[in-house]
Amino acid sequence: MKTGRFAKGSAQQQSSVALGRESLDAPWTVRALALLARIAVTSLAVVVCDWVLPGFQTDSPEGPITFAVLLGVVSLVMQPLMVGGAVLLGWAGVLLLAFVGQAAVVLVTAQLLPSVEVDGFVTALLVAVVVGLVGSVASWFSTAGTSQALVGRLVASARRRPAVVADPEVDGVVFVQLDGVPFPVLQMAITAGTVPTLTRWVRAGSHTLGEWTPKLPATTPASQMGILHGVIDGIPAFRWYDRAEDRVMVANKPRDAALIEESLTTGHGLLADGGASISNLFTGDAPVSALTMSRRAGADDTTRRAVAHFVLHPTGLTRAVSRSVSELARDRFQTRRAIHRDVRPRCERTWTTALLRCVTNGVLRDVNTVLVAQHMLGGTRSIYVDYVDYDEIAHHAGMLRPESLEALEAVDGVLHQLEMVARVAPRRYHFVVLSDHGQSQGATFSDRYDEELGALVARLASATVSSSESDIEGWGRTRALVDDLGAGSGMSARAMRNVSEAMDRDSRHQDAAPAGTPAVVPAPGLADRTFHVFGSGNLGLVYVRGEERQLTRQQLDERFPALVAGLAAHPGIAFAVVTDELEGPVALGSGGSRRLRDGLVRGTDPLLPFGERANDFVLRVATRPEAPDIYVNSLLEPGTEEVAAFEGLVGCHGGLGGWQERACLVVPAHLPWPDAPLVGADALHVALRDVLVHLGHRRQLSEADRGPGEPAPQAPVGTSG
Structure with missing residues (x-):
């Protein structure tokens, strides 16, 4: 396993990780078997509904299978219409159609089959819930818990209607920030194989594992400003x-984040050349952002469309609810277990921190993944996304506690999902994985x-x-989600803005205590x-x-x-x-x-x-x-x-001492990278920027954003690997 400085990989090594279309592309027989499996699972759910719901009945022996097939067809036809309606109606439409939409699909399907009887809306809604719940459970078992179904529908849709970009010869880059993961923790996880995607990349030689050193203060605001803006x-x-x-x-209040970015940015940030910022504090001068605290980039309907795609499917809503309940129960159990075992060091873990974990490690992770997938499928050149899962749990549990390492494993599963998306994206994508700082404990x-x-x-x-x-760092992510829900007009947007203002008043009260x-x-x-x-x-x-x-x-x-x-x-x-x-x-x-x-x-x-x-x-x-x-x-x-x-x-970062100064990097081995150690997020910004220049990005920006006395980066050499 390579660590420290980054070595170049051979052509064979470069192609061994499935970042292209071919190596992860399943044959039609596998896709056909997957379709049959989905029909079988839905049929089983229909049988369950026929058994437990008095208002739902299928009269013929082949009724469950017929209903399952037609339900999939109707859902396929109606979902784009429902997503479009949800986007037009705003968040009220998304939330309403999350429940009403699936019931409507069941009612329409029943109308098309005389052998199926549904006595009303409530029964139709219950049928949709049961179908979604059974589908979620079956999906979990069939994918060993990796939740590949989350992006599976987007991948299938992209196969049917592939996007066309003007410059497919230019490779794209997805920057994935593993918030707060220290280099030694990731190194141990890769050695143990508990992060299988990253382990596969590093062991195959297509990526190299290394570390970089954040300067004081070792915090997300300072590091992200450095990484994204070079300051x-x-x-x-x-x-x-x-x-x-x-x-x-x-730094994680929208007004303050906007002022900070406005006062420090050069206008030539990492994402200035047609990139997208997702779930960050700052935009990196991206023209488009979602769930980004400074909110300085132009807003579009991408976030609402992503959430609508997620919740307007039977497995989406049940997945969100079941995972939230699961995270809450696990946090309460792990908290009591730590107290019972007298695990030290330990800090207070309240119901508030448990609810925050439900958001960051449940809904927010899925929404971020869907947003990244949609931008990849749309051909966005560069994407920077921050996953806070590990950082949020390690703050309250500790760096090496089982629940923290489980969160890291879950984000590794996200990387595998994004590999699925990369195989059908309109341009080739490279994945750069990094943390903004490490973490110390005590x-x-x-x-x-x-x-x-x-x-x-x-x-x-x-x-x-x-x-x-x-501790208010984690609440900023929830605040960003609430703020995005409050964008636009209408009653639902005003309600979310009221919630956002209440959160702001509460944080001001804490600051003045x-x-x-x-x-x-x-x-x-x-x-x-x-x-x-x-x-x-x-x-x-x-x-x-x-x-x-x-x-x-x-x-x-x-x-x-x-x-x-x-x-x-x-x-x-x-x-x-x-x-x-x-x-x-x-x-x-x-x-x-x-x-x-x-x-x-x-x-x-x-x-x-x-x-x-x-x-x-x-x-x-x-x-x-x-x-x-x-x-x-x-x-x-x-x-x-x-x-x-x-x-x-109990787990913290900001000052000097311990692993908070040891951030991690996983970079494609065939891309240019400095041999000297990287000290400071501003130095990391230059290295990442030069990767973009090498791939053909920033042709209009590369001269303007080069610092005084800084040598010119390598000229673009086209696609590679």
């Missing part, structure tokens, strides 16, 4: 304080010391503190002593509210004498970073300090446990205008490399 500055954490506007910025700061970071700052500074240390009680209550008139404190994994940010610029160490010591020294000396904090008026940025620890500009160490170097790049990483963020007055990074346990998140998460 890594301007985002100090997931949440931060905007001094100029005297407001809290949160008991939380609050659990270790019975005090949150905000309460510690309040106690040391004798000041009031507004603290934002709750006071942290603890200060040891000394401030006297009247000292409102300027209020702090904003943010936890971003094991990275903490401390701002003095109302200041126009960063305060120096001397100013902080004068106003809050015990604050800086108290933070640096705390056993849960490895180092605190402040700006000295004479020495510039300085990292302070309990046993010494390090001057960041020249590396001068006094006493024990507080950055020593964090590796050779730590000085440069910390110096870069400490000298940015958006930097807080004080950065703090949690302890790093020797041996276990565990950290202490300032949020209530």
Whole structure:
């Protein structure tokens, strides 16, 4: 197995993974057998309905088979009409036709067969539900749980009506982000074979496995801005304080995400040349996006059409409901099991986090997959999609816990589904798989010391503190889905916008929540002593509210004498970073300090446990205008490399220490790739951009978006492999 640097594969290796049309293309006999199997399963469901539903009856012996065949034909004819109607009616139409549409298909089929009796709408709806449920169960067993039926209908439709693109000679690229997956975790999963698709790719040599290093902060907003737009500055954490506007910025709020992207983008992002952004924070300057938080790309009806295709099939609705119930039950069982076994480290897993898991690992995963499939079948040149399944569960369970690895396996199954789509797409597609950062683990700061970071700052500074240390990263995905549902006009859209506004009000309330009680209550008139404190994994940010610029160490010591020294000396904090008026940025620890500009160490170097790049990483963020007055990074346990998140998460990312700095890459071996290690999401952006140039993309953009002094990328050489 290759790791680290990327080696080129042979022509035989390049063709061994089925990214083209031929190697995964099933013969007509297999497709015919699959059709017969579907008819048999539907016939079985009809027999069940005839047995249990008094209002449904098939009089002739061949009635179930005849009804099953005709039901498929009627559904095939009516589904495009229902999808078109759902798109025109908006989300009310989608939700209504999800139930009414399938009942209508049953009623129409019964009218065409005199031997079949259906006594009304309710019975027809029950027949549709039973057919969908039996079909889902049979599909699960027939595909070993990989849910290939999710894209099977789209593939079949594309075979009948293939799309035509103007430039089929230009290969497409699908960038699949495995949110928060550390390189060592993916390497172990591939070695164990628990991610069979990725294992097949790497073992065959068509793809190579490697890693890249995110710079500080190791968060999705900073990494995605770097990967998609080539810019890594301007985002100090997931949440931060905007001094100029005297407001809290949160990267997964639509308004804030739009402002961030607008202020940082060059206009020549990774997806600018006809790409699509799906389920991301930022667009990458794609002309089309769906479920993307910044919502700066032009909207179309792709999302509604994808969801309509999903729910307007008997197996779609039952799949969504059954998987949601399953995820909820599994989360509750796994939570109780961890408590019973006293698994450590452990954080609180509530019904709220369980419901969030239902969305991210259920409906959202399927919707993302259908959206990617539709764009591939439409010939979109480049697609970037973020699957948050692993990251969401690992936050609350841990990096290597069974439920986290199961989520990674499920997304590997998605890759296999997209292979099915690639074989009938109008252009050849290459798959690039990557994570935006890794993840570290450990008991939380609050659990270790019975005090949150905000309460510690309040106690040391004798000041009031507004603290934002709750986990809100996962809710952004739900918010994006709700916002897309709220697009357009009509009653259903207005209802979803009301839900979105309620979520926004709730998050603003969380951002303004006071942290603890200060040891000394401030006297009247000292409102300027209020702090904003943010936890971003094991990275903490401390701002003095109302200041126009960063305060120096001397100013902080004068106003809050015990604050800086108290933070640096705390056993849960490895180092605190402040700006000295004479020495510039300085990292302070309990046993010494390090001057960041020249590396001068006094006493024990507080950055020593964090590796050779730590000085440069910390110096870069400490000298940015958006930097807080004080950065703090949690302890790093020797041996276990565990950290202490300032949020209530057992798995975290944001600061330095552990596997959060080790992101993964799986890249086609025959595409050009740098030999040198990639450090920073901006460097990864250049490598990915040059892949697009090599394949013939960005012919109008490649000169404009090349940085000063950057050598020209390889000229396009046509399709390969």
